[in-house]
Amino acid sequence: MKPTDTENPEYFHRVVDCQHACPAHTPVPEYIRLIAAGRYEDAYMINWESNVFPGILGRTCDRPCEPACRRGRIEDKPVAICRLKRVAADMKENVQARMPKIPKKKNGLKVALIGAGPASLTVARDLMPLGYEIDLYDATPKPGGYMRQQIPSFRLPERVIDEECGYILDMGVTSYFNHRVESMKALLDQAYDAVFVGTGAPSGRRLPLPNYDAVEGTGVQLGVEWLANVAFDHIDSAPEDVLVIGGGNTAMDCCRTALRLGAKNVKVMLRTPISAMLASPWEIEDTQAEGIPILENYNPAEYVVEDGKLTAMKFEIIEYDVAEDGTEVFIPTGKIETIDASLVLLAIGQNNAFPWIEKDLGIEFNQRGLAEVNPDTFQSTLPQVFFGGDAALGPKNIITAVAQGHQAAISIDQFLQNKSVEDRPAPHTNLMSQKMGIHDWSYSSAVSDEERQKVPHAPLAEALKSRKLEVELGFDDKLAFEEAQRCLNCDVQTVFTADKCIECDACVDICPVDCLTMTPNDEEAVLRQKLTVPAENLDEPLFVSEALQTERVMVKDEDVCLHCGLCAERCPTSAWDMQKYNYKTAKAGSSPRESVVNA
Amino acid sequence: MSYTVPSFRHPNLPRNELGYTSKDYEGAVSTLCAGCGHDSISAAIIDACFQMSIQPHRVAKLSGIGCSSKTPTYFLGNSHGFNSVHGRMPSVATGANMANRNLLYIGVSGDGDTASIGMGQFVHAVRRNINMVYICENNGVYGLTKGQDSATTDLGSKSKKGDPSPYEPIDLCALSLQLGATFVANSFSGDKDQLVPIIQAAIAHKGFAFINVISPCVTFNNVSSSTKAYDYMRQHMASTNTVDYVPTADEITTDYQEGTTERVTMHDGSYLNLHKLEAQHDIHSRRSALKLMKDYGAEDKVLTGVLFIDETTQELHEIMKTTKTPLRNLTEKELCPGADALEKLNNQFR
Numbered sequence: 038m039k040p041t042d043t044e045n046p047e048y049f050h051r052v053v054d055c056q057h058a059c060p061a062h063t064p065v066p067e068y069i070r071l072i073a074a075g076r077y078e079d080a081y082m083i084n085w086e087s088n089v090f091p092g093i094l095g096r097t098c099d100r101p102c103e104p105a106c107r108r109g110r111i112e113d114k115p116v117a118i119c120r121l122k123r124v125a126a127d128m129k130e131n132v133q134a135r136m137p138k139i140p141k142k143k144n145g146l147k148v149a150l151i152g153a154g155p156a157s158l159t160v161a162r163d164l165m166p167l168g169y170e171i172d173l174y175d176a177t178p179k180p181g182g183y184m185r186q187q188i189p190s191f192r193l194p195e196r197v198i199d200e201e202c203g204y205i206l207d208m209g210v211t212s213y214f215n216h217r218v219e220s221m222k223a224l225l226d227q228a229y230d231a232v233f234v235g236t237g238a239p240s241g242r243r244l245p246l247p248n249y250d251a252v253e254g255t256g257v258q259l260g261v262e263w264l265a266n267v268a269f270d271h272i273d274s275a276p277e278d279v280l281v282i283g284g285g286n287t288a289m290d291c292c293r294t295a296l297r298l299g300a301k302n303v304k305v306m307l308r309t310p311i312s313a314m315l316a317s318p319w320e321i322e323d324t325q326a327e328g329i330p331i332l333e334n335y336n337p338a339e340y341v342v343e344d345g346k347l348t349a350m351k352f353e354i355i356e357y358d359v360a361e362d363g364t365e366v367f368i369p370t371g372k373i374e375t376i377d378a379s380l381v382l383l384a385i386g387q388n389n390a391f392p393w394i395e396k397d398l399g400i401e402f403n404q405r406g407l408a409e410v411n412p413d414t415f416q417s418t419l420p421q422v423f424f425g426g427d428a429a430l431g432p433k434n435i436i437t438a439v440a441q442g443h444q445a446a447i448s449i450d451q452f453l454q455n456k457s458v459e460d461r462p463a464p465h466t467n468l469m470s471q472k473m474g475i476h477d478w479s480y481s482s483a484v485s486d487e488e489r490q491k492v493p494h495a496p497l498a499e500a501l502k503s504r505k506l507e508v509e510l511g512f513d514d515k516l517a518f519e520e521a522q523r524c525l526n527c528d529v530q531t532v533f534t535a536d537k538c539i540e541c542d543a544c545v546d547i548c549p550v551d552c553l554t555m556t557p558n559d560e561e562a563v564l565r566q567k568l569t570v571p572a573e574n575l576d577e578p579l580f581v582s583e584a585l586q587t588e589r590v591m592v593k594d595e596d597v598c599l600h601c602g603l604c605a606e607r608c609p610t611s612a613w614d615m616q617k618y619n620y621k622t623a624k625a626g627s628s629p630r631e632s633v634v635n636a
Numbered sequence: 637m638s639y640t641v642p643s644f645r646h647p648n649l650p651r652n653e654l655g656y657t658s659k660d661y662e663g664a665v666s667t668l669c670a671g672c673g674h675d676s677i678s679a680a681i682i683d684a685c686f687q688m689s690i691q692p693h694r695v696a697k698l699s700g701i702g703c704s705s706k707t708p709t710y711f712l713g714n715s716h717g718f719n720s721v722h723g724r725m726p727s728v729a730t731g732a733n734m735a736n737r738n739l740l741y742i743g744v745s746g747d748g749d750t751a752s753i754g755m756g757q758f759v760h761a762v763r764r765n766i767n768m769v770y771i772c773e774n775n776g777v778y779g780l781t782k783g784q785d786s787a788t789t790d791l792g793s794k795s796k797k798g799d800p801s802p803y804e805p806i807d808l809c810a811l812s813l814q815l816g817a818t819f820v821a822n823s824f825s826g827d828k829d830q831l832v833p834i835i836q837a838a839i840a841h842k843g844f845a846f847i848n849v850i851s852p853c854v855t856f857n858n859v860s861s862s863t864k865a866y867d868y869m870r871q872h873m874a875s876t877n878t879v880d881y882v883p884t885a886d887e888i889t890t891d892y893q894e895g896t897t898e899r900v901t902m903h904d905g906s907y908l909n910l911h912k913l914e915a916q917h918d919i920h921s922r923r924s925a926l927k928l929m930k931d932y933g934a935e936d937k938v939l940t941g942v943l944f945i946d947e948t949t950q951e952l953h954e955i956m957k958t959t960k961t962p963l964r965n966l967t968e969k970e971l972c973p974g975a976d977a978l979e980k981l982n983n984q985f986r
Binding site for chain 1: 637638640641642643644645646647648649650658665666669670671672673675676678679825826828852854858866867870
């Protein structure tokens, strides 16, 4: 193998599994250390820079970081990254003074944002400090979009949404709430220099089975719309028998909300087994903990209507299988079951809808009904129109919307500064030795044996009484510290200098997880098998040094490195050093510019 | 400074025949200087014992005083240990071995502990052919007392802060050969590929197995003017052979030229495959070993590998015809067989 090029910013970035997996590349270990140190404001601001909504995401994120966490590969459970993020948000004091300064003198460029969800708000956050003027449009009375309308308050209290949306609106964004944009053409005619579409995937998927027309909107409702109506207090009760169709997070939110609004028999009806559900495992857990049955292999067949009212729903029992090519197979058993229901909530997916974008403007749409959008720049086929969030590439999650918002903001800035949109600014990186004295490090290198901490919940009886009482109480400072100590500090990198190495074997001998080997060089597949413990996890890279004195190379399998620093501590020549790698994705305005004020 | 190692190990760590991983053969974290050759030797002992599936509780580690003699704390944490008085490890080993021949005895000593204060003890352990592995971690310097020259410092070798040594060194391998040691090897802490199989062979050997391991002292003696530095050894090391320890009668590996591999059958039925790199050498000849060492020495080369082996000798228990039962298992009945037995014995001398 060729020696590893650690100058490539992506090499060490990939070693920090959590940060690499985060769509917004939040520097996770850095903020976890700050939480352990009780520096909650600093931890919050690092989050805020990357993901804009630490308090919201600390409760609702899909957590792509956690399955990626290296800790999950050396023991059962990853670090509770998401819950630690919430700690930073909950325990911080006032951070208003730390928010970016907004130039009083604007740069003369005006951008319209459609939809006040996470993607649009991220664009506003990135562009306001650069001097842009921003108009924000939303059809509902308050900012937040999906976060406010579809996530129930018992998971995400309103005050958190108000606070974090507030930081952005307070930058001087001109908001137009209760204002549905009906025509893109009209908007473009208003002399905006750029338009960003962040309208999400607002329409729930319908399920037109027999008798659907008779009860659509009454006995049968779309889950996302029903949740939004609850959020805006248009609905405050639920009938006794409620069925929720679907197995995603929206289904979990629907059934738990219905329970809190007075329903007595709430059931979740799946077409699949529980093991094939799309909902996050922790959402399923919480749902089951509240005593809501989740029924498997029920294929909806017919709405039963009497006197114009829904009374029940018929299901066909099926057998579920997955074919060799991965497609799901549903085999009917011929057995039909009828289950009483006066309300059916459909949570079987969401669609994008752009009836308000005229087809003759130059914005091209694909077969899925989505605008043709460049997945790197988020520019549409009409150069001054950009998309982001669920509206761009289809429904995903909040953190993805934020990441796309950041990228779209860069594009809008490049575009309006007459630079190539394709020209993406490089990340900021920094590598700094953590050495203090001979054998000490400026990070806590000891590896905690603690197991993942459980988060305390509100007592069930009380939680079910109110749709606004938050169920998860969050870690207190002690639990947060213990959990933070579980982090392996993967951003503190093992940096090797081949010409300092005297091949004494000290590092190889001390490494608790046997990830170092000195061996004659070979091609990767052979090298992986030759290591002290063969490197079977092909997702994790090998580090290969320059040739050593004996012509061997130092090979490190990054897979289960504990970042404990013992290799560097036992190295007599400092050929190994522990160096903290700071990787910051570029933001709008971070590439060199002549002047912030244009014209 | 870390005084503990994290408790996590690689999830795919291999297991030996006993179901143990190498973790089960580890000891406490070393307190020696970073980069000390002794730590590599500890790791080699761990590896050898792991690979041979030795039961940790059937091992006794013995040592004297010095940096080397601290190391038994850092390997085989589940074995027995005795850290004796300076230079007196051979006596303790002899006593322990006499009391219970069923354990594996691993003695670890240094150049000071063996070649200076303990010389009088060492030579008798060799000539008595006690069944043990004796490893001398030889760095040519008194590290624990701040780096004075030792009795094995080569003539003219100069440590970090010293003058060139004016004295002839004691060559422990040559001495052992002359005193009748039945297994003699020379190795280097920086070459585990060679050292681990040598330790395995020494463990399999019945009788006194002596391994001299050049083990650089990074703090006082790892300088360009020293003959016991990493660089010097890498440039001047020559091997008489490489050795594979083979627990059962496997095929001889074919990477070597025909006629260059010699198989030695050990008393327990295991094998050593010696791949000769020095065609002239007869592994069963003391004279050949001594001559070769002198020849290489004259060319400023350090000869390593298994220098001599006599797998047919009798160890001390056999020479003395002692009981096979460990002494602690002997009951009053065996120890005091009664007046009749005494009478019978006395009659033999009448």
